Amino acid sequence: MRVSENLNAALHTVLERDPGMHLLGEDVLDPYGGAFGVTRGLSTRFPDRVLTTPISENAMTGVAAGLALAGDGAVVEIMFGDFVTLAFDQLVNFAAKSVSMYGSRVPMRMVVRCPVGGGRGYGPTHSQSPQKHLVGVPHLALYEVSPFRDNAEVFAEMLAREEPCVLFEDKVLYTRPMGEVEPPFTLRQDGPVARIGLTDEPDCVIVAGGGVAHRVLEAMRGLLLEEEIVCTLLVPSRLYPVELDLPPARHVFVVEEGTAGGTWGAEVARVVHERHWQDLARPVTLIHSADSVIPTAPHLEREVLVGASAVHRVIRETLRG
Amino acid sequence: MTVTATSAREHAPPPLEEPADEDLSLLLSVRAFELKLLELFGQGMLNGTTHTCLGQEYVPVALRPLLRPEDHVFSNHRGHGHYLARFQDYEGLLAEIMGRRGAVCGGVGGSQHIRRDRFLSTGVQGESLPVACGVALHLRRAEPGALACVHIGDGTFGEGGVYEALNLAALWRLPLLVVVENNGIAQTTPVSASMAGTVAGRAAAFGIDHVHTDSVDLGVIRRLLAPRIERVREGRPLVVEFATHRLGPHSKGDDTRPAEVIERARAADWYGRYAALCPERFARLDARARAHIDEVARDVAGREPS
Numbered sequence: 001m002r003v004s005e006n007l008n009a010a011l012h013t014v015l016e017r018d019p020g021m022h023l024l025g026e027d028v029l030d031p032y033g034g035a036f037g038v039t040r041g042l043s044t045r046f047p048d049r050v051l052t053t054p055i056s057e058n059a060m061t062g063v064a065a066g067l068a069l070a071g072d073g074a075v076v077e078i079m080f081g082d083f084v085t086l087a088f089d090q091l092v093n094f095a096a097k098s099v100s101m102y103g104s105r106v107p108m109r110m111v112v113r114c115p116v117g118g119g120r121g122y123g124p125t126h127s128q129s130p131q132k133h134l135v136g137v138p139h140l141a142l143y144e145v146s147p148f149r150d151n152a153e154v155f156a157e158m159l160a161r162e163e164p165c166v167l168f169e170d171k172v173l174y175t176r177p178m179g180e181v182e183p184p185f186t187l188r189q190d191g192p193v194a195r196i197g198l199t200d201e202p203d204c205v206i207v208a209g210g211g212v213a214h215r216v217l218e219a220m221r222g223l224l225l226e227e228e229i230v231c232t233l234l235v236p237s238r239l240y241p242v243e244l245d246l247p248p249a250r251h252v253f254v255v256e257e258g259t260a261g262g263t264w265g266a267e268v269a270r271v272v273h274e275r276h277w278q279d280l281a282r283p284v285t286l287i288h289s290a291d292s293v294i295p296t297a298p299h300l301e302r303e304v305l306v307g308a309s310a311v312h313r314v315i316r317e318t319l320r321g
Numbered sequence: 322m323t324v325t326a327t328s329a330r331e332h333a334p335p336p337l338e339e340p341a342d343e344d345l346s347l348l349l350s351v352r353a354f355e356l357k358l359l360e361l362f363g364q365g366m367l368n369g370t371t372h373t374c375l376g377q378e379y380v381p382v383a384l385r386p387l388l389r390p391e392d393h394v395f396s397n398h399r400g401h402g403h404y405l406a407r408f409q410d411y412e413g414l415l416a417e418i419m420g421r422r423g424a425v426c427g428g429v430g431g432s433q434h435i436r437r438d439r440f441l442s443t444g445v446q447g448e449s450l451p452v453a454c455g456v457a458l459h460l461r462r463a464e465p466g467a468l469a470c471v472h473i474g475d476g477t478f479g480e481g482g483v484y485e486a487l488n489l490a491a492l493w494r495l496p497l498l499v500v501v502e503n504n505g506i507a508q509t510t511p512v513s514a515s516m517a518g519t520v521a522g523r524a525a526a527f528g529i530d531h532v533h534t535d536s537v538d539l540g541v542i543r544r545l546l547a548p549r550i551e552r553v554r555e556g557r558p559l560v561v562e563f564a565t566h567r568l569g570p571h572s573k574g575d576d577t578r579p580a581e582v583i584e585r586a587r588a589a590d591w592y593g594r595y596a597a598l599c600p601e602r603f604a605r606l607d608a609r610a611r612a613h614i615d616e617v618a619r620d621v622a623g624r625e626p627s
Contacts, residue, residue, distance in 0.1 A: 066455015103427030
C-alpha cells in the first residue's frame with residue numbers, strides 16, 4: 001500500500017468512526033479528491049461532512065476551530081503546506097491558545113494537514129518544509145507522516161490529544177510504499193518512534209522526519225558498505241513536543257529538509273543535549289537544506305535540498321575526520 | 322438587501338420609549354462597571370490594559386431578549402458589555418480583570434479573552450468570524466434554530482478574515498449574525514481613513530442582508546431586529562450595523578479626538594437621553610447600580626489572587 005492510500009484509508013476511518021468529524025479543504029471533493037488525491041472517496045461517503053472551501057486558509061482553519069469548540073472536530077487540508085502561513089493566526093492565536101487561555105482546558109480536536117517538501121520542481125512557494133515555523137507553540141503538536149507508522153494510528157493519537165495538531169506530509173512519500181525497509185536493516189517500532197538499524201550499539205544515531213527517511217536509509221547503506229559505519233535511524237511520528245529515547249551513541253545527527261536557521265533539528269538537539277550530554281563525543285550535528293529559497297529548475301533545486309549524498313558526506317566527515 | 326432605520330440627523334432624535342426597569346438597570350450597571358474600571362486604573366489597581374464600551378452598552382442590552390441560551394456569542398476586545406448583558410456576572414468579570422479569586426477564566430484571559438458556556442471573546446481583530454462560521458456550521462447540523470452572533474467593530478473590516486468568513490456564511494447559508502458596532506473610530510483612526518465604501522456595500526457584495534440603525538432606543542432596535550434575527554436562524558446570515566459612539570478612549574489615555582467630536586458623542590449618549598426621559602426612576606436605578614458596583618469592587622479588590 002502506498003503512503004497516500006494509507007492516509008486516505010486513515011481519513012476514511014476517522015470520518016467513519018466519529019460522526020462529528022469534518023474534512024475541509026480546497027478541491028477535496030470527488031472525483032478529484034484533493035491536489036494529491038488523498039481525500040478521494042470521502043465526499044461521496046460523507047457528503048455533509050466533507051466540504052470544499054474557497055481559497056481561504058485563514059477561514060477554513062477558523063471554521064475547523066469553531067467546529068472543535070462546539071464539540072465536533074475537523075481535519076483541514078492545506079493544498080500546499082507553504083500556505084499554512086495564511087492560517088498562522090487561527091492556528092497560533094486562536095486554536096492553540098484556546099486550549100488553555102480561558103483558564104480551564106478546552107478540548108480542540110483538529111488536525112491541519114500540510115503537504116510539504118520539494119523535489120518535484122514546484123518552485124519556491126510550493127516546496128517548503130515549514131515545520132520550523134510552528135515549533136514551540138504551546139498546545140500545538142506537530143506530526144510528520146512516515147512510511148513506518150500507520151496513519152490511522154497517527155490520527156487516533158492526534159485527536160486523542162484534544163489540542164490542535166499539524167500533520168506534515170512530504171509529497172515525495174505519497175507514491176512510496178508503506179513500511180518497507182530493505183535488508184540488512186530491520187525496522188522496530190518503539191511506540192510512535194520507528195527505529196531502523198542493524199544493532200543495538202551503533203556508531204551513530206540519526207533522528208529524521210518521515211519525509212527524508214528514505215534518503216537517510218540510502219546514506220546509511222553507503223556508509224555501511226563503504227565505511228563500515230553502523231547507523232541507527234529514529235523516525236519520530238511526533239516532531240513536537242520532542243520526546244526521544246536515544247540508544248547509547250557518541251554521535252547524534254538530525255536530518256530534515258527544512259532550510260537552515262531556527263530548525264526543528266535545533267530543538268531536537270536541545271533535548272538530546274539535556275538528556276545525553278555526558279554520552280556524546282560532540283554536540284548534535286544538524287543536517288538540513290541550504291539557507292536559500294527552493295529553486296524550480298531541477299539542477300538548482302538539488303543544490304539546495306538535503307539529499308542522501310549530503311547525509312553520507314557529513315556523517316563520514318564527522319566520524320572519520 | 323439593505324435596510325436603514327435612521328432618524329434624520331438634522332432633526333432632533335425622536336423621543337425614546339420608556340425602558341423596563343430590568344433593561345435600564347442593566348444599562349446603568351454596565352456603565353457603572355466601566356466607569357469603575359477607569360477609576361481603578363487611575364488608582365493603579367488594574368494590570369495591563371482594558372477597553373471600555375462606554376456609550377455602546379445599549380447594543381448587547383438591546384440584543385439580549387432576541388438571543389436564546391443555545392445561541393453562541395462571540396465578543397471582541399471591547400466585550401465587557403457583551404459578557405455582562407449575557408450573565409450579569411459583575412464579580413466574575415472584575416475578578417478576571419483584576420486577577421482575583423472567582424475570576425471567570427482564572428485570570429489567564431483577562432479583559433479580552435473570556436469564555437463561559439456559549440460566550441467567548443478573543444483579542445485579535447477579525448479572528449472570531451471564521452470561528453463563528455465553524456460554530457454556526459455545527460449548529461445548523463446539530464441544533465437547527467440556534468445561531469452564532471459575532472460582535473465586531475468598524476476597524477475589524479480591515480482584516481481579510483472578515484471577508485473569507487462572510488463569503489463562507491453566504492455560500493453555506495450559515496445561521497450567522499454579525500453585529501457591527503460602528504463607532505466611527507479604530508483606536509485613533511477615523512473610519513474615513515480606514516474604510517473605502519461602506520459596511521452596507523461590503524455585505525451587499527456577498528449577497529448578505531444588512532440592516533443599519535442609529536437608534537439607541539431598546540424598543541425600536543428590538544422591533545427592527547426581531548423578525549430579521551428569526552431569519553438568521555433559518556440559515557440567512559445578517560449584518561446588523563449600529564451607528565454608535567465610543568464615549569471614552571480606545572483603552573486609556575489614547576483619545577486624540579477633538580473636543581467637539583467627543584461632545585457630539587456625549588450628546589448622542591443613551592445615558593443623558595434616558596435620564597431626561599424618566600429622571601426620578603433613572604436616578605434611583607443609577608444610584609442602586611453604582612452602589613452595587615462599588616460593593617462588587619470592594620469585595621473583589623479584597624480577594625486573594627486567582
